Every structure is written in structure tokens, then in C-alpha cells.
Amino acid sequence: MSSWRARRSFGSCLLEAACSDGDRRGWPTLYGVIEQLVEQIESRFAELSGQMSDPEVIGDQRRYAEVGRAYRQLEPAHALALEWRRATDDAAGARELLAEDGDDPELREMLRGSEDRLGELEEEIRLAMVEPDPNDDKDVIVEIRPGTGGEEAGLFAADLYRMLSRYAERRRFKPEPLEVGDGHYTFAVKGNGAYSVFKFEGGTHRVQRVPETESQGRIHTSTATVAVLPEAEDVDVHVDPNDLQIDVYRSSGPGGQSVNTTDSAVRITHKPTGVVVSMQDEKSQLQNREKAMRVLRARLLEREVAAQQAEQAAARLAQVGTGERAEKIRTYNFPQDRVTDHRVGLTKGNLPAILAGELEDFTAALEAEEKRRMLEVTAA
DSSP states (O other): OHHHHHHHHHHHHHHHHHHHHHHHHOHHHHHHHHHHHHHHHHHHHHHHHHHHTOHHHHTOHHHHHHHHHHHHHHHHHHHHHHHHHHHHHHHHHHHHHHHHHOOOHHHHHHHHHHHHHHHHHHHHHHHHTSOOOTTTTSOEEEEEEEOSSTHHHHHHHHHHHHHHHHHHHHTTOEEEEEEEETTEEEEEEESTTHHHHHGGGOEEEEEEEOOTTOTTOOOEEEEEEEEEEEOOOTTTOOOOGGGEEEEEEOOOSSOOTTTTTSOOEEEEEETTTTEEEEEOSSSSHHHHHHHHHHHHHHHHHHHHHHHHHHHTTTSSOOOTTSGGGGSEEEEEETTTTEEEETTTTEEEEOHHHHHTTOOHHHHHHHHHHHHHHHHHHHHO
16 A cells, blocks of 8 residues: 555646646646656556456455555546547647648647547546545445434434435445434445445535424424444454453344344444444344444544544545534525535525435535545645
């Protein structure tokens, strides 16, 4: 990982040059910087391709996971680099023919098209080389809890659970309930890139509507919080069994014949950090323990990520675990049939469709804003 970060650091230096020297000195200098970026992308992609088939790498689980993650992250930039090469060759060929054959209108139009596309690709390549969050391709664990608003907050938490579950299905991810009940919802979303999509849902969601129990038609405001945790793999977080205190107890609430008759519920305490996870949805103590360990690893990874972000305050956008969790990131206004995301100022109508999982426009806007801000950080 250190060599990859060093190379990415070099790429950031080139990117900084593209954002500064190119703007000051004109297109030829920017072209030269993009040429260096493209060469770096091609070289690194070839190196990663070779490592993916290297028996020594394949035999090292941690290293193979790191190489595979880096390979997948670089694929989009590599595709852009290949297109940039083709557009560069097309433009060069058109210029040579124009020099030989004079001012041919068709060749002139071909050259103009190639140069226009090169300009677009230069910006796309710069954005593609913004260092992604290393957790972006992971599965996620989502925890939804009612906030202020009493019973209405619990109902809103259920709405968010349905909305995010349906959004996962729309994006062809697989939602997996872990613990559901009493207004508290914990579920996993499995699929490559799940965190890159769902990380934007972490924060405080606010709803404004008339509750069914409100006889005078007054609008109430309630909130629910959503925590989005990258699901940790064994290679990401090492948990020493000696650091765990595991308690078993009888389940409570609905759940079948095993409830209140067997010690199937599990509570795991990670003694060094004080993190506590309880799970009781399954009838089997073993199943509850496995689920609790998944949530525990995710929370420990979250703590580690938050600590890194505290040390590199300007290096990334808000992620799960930062102070921005307390902010109201989105408002669902039922009387006006609209949803507003306050982070990007985007408002969309047709609230029922949004609650049915149509969140693509919000995700696209937030992804674009993340890249824009990261590009500013790189160029600063």
C-alpha cells in the first residue's frame, strides 16, 4: 500500500500542476501535464495487471485484496487514458493531412472534433485522478435510529429503512437485514461500490408532515439519524479475541418460540474501545454472534477512519464518524411534495417516488460535489 500511496502522491503533484501551471501558461503546458498523467496511469495499470496474476500476490490475502482494490479504482482512469491516446492520434493525423492537402473542410472538422474531445478528456482525467476514498468499493452496514419527534420519528425511521433498501435494489446491490424493530434498523448492503453510493446518506434526515394521529392538521417536524459504516473485512480490522467480553441473555420482543426461552441474544463488548454491539434477531446464538461481530468490525473500522480524518482534516469530505453527522443533511417536506438536500442545495419533487428509492439524482449531485471539492484540495 505504501508504494501505491507514494505513486498516488506523485499523481497528486502532477494534478496540482495541471490545476496551476496549465491555467497560467496555456494549453501546451496543460497538455504536457496530462501526457505525464496518462503515462503514469498506463504504467501503474500495467503493473497492477501483472500483480493480479502473480502467484506470490495471490497467496497473500491482504496484499491481493489491496492490489485488487487499486486495480478496480484505476480502471475508469485507464479507460479515459486510452481514449485520450486515440483522440491525440486522431488530431495528429488530421493535422498532418491538412499540412499536405491544404484546407480540407472535412479534415478541419475532424481536427476540431478531436481537439474538443481532448479538452473534455483533460478535465475528466484530472477528476478521475482525485484520490478516491479507500472504502468506496466496500459493502456497508447502515444503522437507522429515530431522533427527535417521539412516535413520529420512529415511523420516519421505518420510511428511511424502506427507502434505502429499495434504493439498494435499484442499484443492483443486495440489502440484508441484520436487526429490525422498535424503530431501530440495522442492515447490510452488499455489492462492489456500495459504500461509494450510500456514504452520502449518513447524517440527520428531517421530515415535515402531518402525523396520522394529528387531529388539527398541524405539521410536525421529526428527525432520524443514519450511520453508514464500511463493512470491515478480516484483512481490514484485526480483533483480538482476548479483547472481547461476550455476554449471552434471553431475547425480548417478537421473534418466535426461542424468545425468552433460550439464551440466544448476544452482547459483545470490545474492551479497549468500549464499543458495545447487541444482536438478538436470530434464534441461534451463533448466528447472532456472527452478525454482532460484523457490526463490531464495521464500527472499529469507522473509529480508525475517523482518527485518520482528524489528522488529515482537509484531506477528505465528511465521512461517517465526523462531526457532520449532527447536521440535517436532507429535508422531506410532505405538504410541499419536495425533498431538499442541504449539502448541494438540490430540491426534487415527487416525494413518494423518492421514498420508493429514487435517489439517483441526489447521489449524482453529491458525487460531483465531492470530486469538485477534492480537486480544490489537491490544487490548493
